[in-house]
Amino acid sequence: MISIYRDLASKTAQPLHLGLTEAGMGAKGLVWSAAAMGVLLSEGIGDTIRISLTPRPGGDRREEVYAACELLQSLALRSFAPSVTACPGCGRTTSTTFQEMAERIQQYTRDMMPIWKTQYEGVENLTLAVMGCIVNGPGESKAANIGISLPGTGETPSCPVYIDGLHFNTLKGSYAELSAAFQALVDDYVATKYRRREPGTAVPEVSARPKITLEQPERSPLPVLR
Ligand code: SF4
Numbered sequence: 001m002i003s004i005y006r007d008l009a010s011k012t013a014q015p016l017h018l019g020l021t022e023a024g025m026g027a028k029g030l031v032w033s034a035a036a037m038g039v040l041l042s043e044g045i046g047d048t049i050r051i052s053l054t055p056r057p058g059g060d061r062r063e064e065v066y067a068a069c070e071l072l073q074s075l076a077l078r079s080f081a082p083s084v085t086a087c088p089g090c091g092r093t094t095s096t097t098f099q100e101m102a103e104r105i106q107q108y109t110r111d112m113m114p115i116w117k118t119q120y121e122g123v124e125n126l127t128l129a130v131m132g133c134i135v136n137g138p139g140e141s142k143a144a145n146i147g148i149s150l151p152g153t154g155e156t157p158s159c160p161v162y163i164d165g166l167h168f169n170t171l172k173g174s175y176a177e178l179s180a181a182f183q184a185l186v187d188d189y190v191a192t193k194y195r196r197r198e199p200g201t202a203v204p205e206v207s208a209r210p211k212i213t214l215e216q217p218e219r220s221p222l223p224v225l226r
Helices: 002-011 026-042 062-074 097-119 137-143 175-193
Strands: 017-019 048-050 083-086 127-131 146-149 159-163 166-171
Touching (some): 026 062, 083 097, 159 175
Parallel strands (some): 083 127, 127 146
């Protein structure tokens, strides 16, 4: 796919649709599609994309769209929704709280985006971090707009929160309390940091970002059709 599209892009200025058909199910479909399309998109090749995933019976067809959005956002080509960084977990934590919190806040931002994007400019660029222990927690949390570092095994049960790189406060409590407090911080941040849209202002479909590399081969002019 990569060599064919590179060749096509060198021969025509026509818009190119990228898609790895029959990529497969689940992780295989995601990885194969991202590997092929990520290379091409980072070279500036491709105007529309589809990530073809074979769904599980009764599966959610929107997974294809979410995956395509994530791919474009990971390459900094477009922003669609706030991104949530979460650590994968390892032997330093036995808790599942960071996983549950990360999933919950991800879903919350997805649910809120249809409302937020009509009210606030640039909210799709919000970055959040939910981390599992002190080793990488504070560092990753400081790199996000809002980050929380949960305690790993044997650590003091407290959760420092960082906002725009600075320690903001330290939360304690049950999973439900931590989740509610973190969500409230996200709501406050959105309401205070992003400019309100003027009523009646058109909302852009997506936020375009500059392409990260432009090593696209020069395209030859279109042949004249007779
Ligand atoms: S942040 Fe801590 S728990 Fe999470 S992967 Fe890193 S070392 Fe492991």
